[in-house]
Amino acid sequence: MLSSYWHCEKRDKCPGRLTQKADQNPMLTASYNHEPDENKNKQEIFITNLKRQIREDPMPIRKIFRSELINRYTNEPDAVCTLPEFYQIKNSLYRTKNENCPPLPKSIEQVTIEVNRKWRLSLRGEDFTMIDNNSLRYLAFDTLESLKMLCSCEHIFADGTFRSSPKPFTQLYSIHIESSMLNGTIPVIYSLLPNKFKNTYLGWKEQYYASAKDDPISIKALYQQTCALAFIPTSSIDDIWCNITDAFDNLPGVQVFFDYVTDTWVDNDSLYPRKL
Numbered sequence: 001m002l003s004s005y006w007h008c009e010k011r012d013k014c015p016g017r018l019t020q021k022a023d024q025n026p027m028l029t030a031s032y033n034h035e036p037d038e039n040k041n042k043q044e045i046f047i048t049n050l051k052r053q054i055r056e057d058p059m060p061i062r063k064i065f066r067s068e069l070i071n072r073y074t075n076e077p078d079a080v081c082t083l084p085e086f087y088q089i090k091n092s093l094y095r096t097k098n099e100n101c102p103p104l105p106k107s108i109e110q111v112t113i114e115v116n117r118k119w120r121l122s123l124r125g126e127d128f129t130m131i132d133n134n135s136l137r138y139l140a141f142d143t144l145e146s147l148k149m150l151c152s153c154e155h156i157f158a159d160g161t162f163r164s165s166p167k168p169f170t171q172l173y174s175i176h177i178e179s180s181m182l183n184g185t186i187p188v189i190y191s192l193l194p195n196k197f198k199n200t201y202l203g204w205k206e207q208y209y210a211s212a213k214d215d216p217i218s219i220k221a222l223y224q225q226t227c228a229l230a231f232i233p234t235s236s237i238d239d240i241w242c243n244i245t246d247a248f249d250n251l252p253g254v255q256v257f258f259d260y261v262t263d264t265w266v267d268n269d270s271l272y273p274r275k276l
């Protein structure tokens with residue numbers, strides 16, 4: 001029969017010991033020399049519960065923390081003020097979250113996204129990676145549904161952030177749309193970009209937003225349709241790009257943009273080869 005032996009956490013200063021046989025309750029074999037610290041025990045139980053939920057539930061950590069706090073408040077309102085605050089334990093919670101993740105790749109070339117494995121599926125089990133471009137490495141994440149939403153919108157919002165970009169990528173670039181249902185914006189495409197790509201990308205975006213103050217709807221529609229090229233079968237790109245250039249031909253200064261997109265993405269010897 002297996003037994004467990006427990007010692008007080010202050011094992012050097014306190015002789016308190018317990019012995020526990022199999023599934024029986026632990027028996028005191030040597031007495032403590034101090035009173036139990038009830039608050040500290042409650043904190044430990046709180047943190048242990050949080051970590052268990054973090055391991056089992058893909059919800060954001062802050063959300064789990066909040067719901068557990070509310071849960072505790074409902075059961076035991078007085079105990080809540082002795083519990084740790086989020087910032088005090090967040091490092092430890094994030095370590096728990098990441099313990100089952102593979103180590104971060106050291107370079108962009110080492111990033112591999114395996115086909116049909118959980119790392120590239122959305123919570124609903126749909127494929128969440130639409131582009132994994134290899135020559136100049138960048139990734140884009142979206143679903144068929146989010147692309148449909150993107151195409152049905154008149155206005156889109158796009159921005160990049162460096163701070164939240166996961167290493168080894170330099171920028172997290174996202175495209176958002178207005179959602180009447182949520183009364184706000186929702187992200188429809190996330191992409192992870194290496195540095196250089198970002199500069200060209202932002203460069204042309206700013207240039208064309210700036211040069212088209214007179215007709216913002218048209219320039220946004222052009223930008224949107226051009227972005228959508230990335231998600232169209234490579235064999236149809238020529239035709240669709242022709243249609244786009246015809247449709248937006250009247251915009252001031254637009255020829256420079258057409259040339260840029262053609263040279264960079266559309267031509268057979270373009271800077272970034274077509275690849276989905």
Ligand SMILES: [Zn+2]
Nearest residue numbers: 008014016032
């Ligand atoms: Zn003790």
